[in-house]
Amino acid sequence: MEIPEFPPGLSARVELTVTDADTAQTLGSGDVPVLATPRVLALAEAATVAATARHLPGGITTVGVRAEIAHLIPSPVGHHVHALATLTKVEGRKLYFDVVVRHDDDLVAEVRVERMVLDRQRFIQRAIG
Incomplete structure (x- = not known):
């Protein structure tokens, strides 16, 4: 499997209105x-997926393997929030993102x-056994 290029600084934003x-x-x-x-x-995680989506050739995917979260303030129903994911580091097959939610x-x-x-196929095959 050839690993695609993921340039640090790659980013994407996703939005949500809290329901x-x-x-x-x-x-x-x-x-x-x-x-x-x-x-x-x-x-x-959706923001990180969106950031890599355009750079993935067919048959290749990414999966989340670790996350660390600091949830700082509450957002009540009706608030509109957005997450901005930025790729900060690439180490072989590992991609590291910083995400801010505002x-x-x-x-x-x-x-x-x-x-x-x-x-992607190998992952699915291993998952289903």
Whole structure:
């Protein structure tokens, strides 16, 4: 498998308007009606996927293998948040991203995500056994 070029600085932004389905109450990660930390992580991962999408040839994908999150402030239902992922480092098949999640100018969360480049079919075959 030939690993594609991923230039550091590569970035992408994804957006979300918080709904009841995104809350800690609904996802079971707490009992408050605000953006759940697992949903923040999913948004951050979506931004990393979007950042690499244009650079992946057919048959190659990336999967998340590690994440570190600091969820700093609550975002109630109706708030519009966005995640900006920036590729900071590439080591062989490992891609390292810094992601910031914001509501307007407020920093909602900081997330570090590590993804691994791999052969999509081989991964699926190993997963299903």
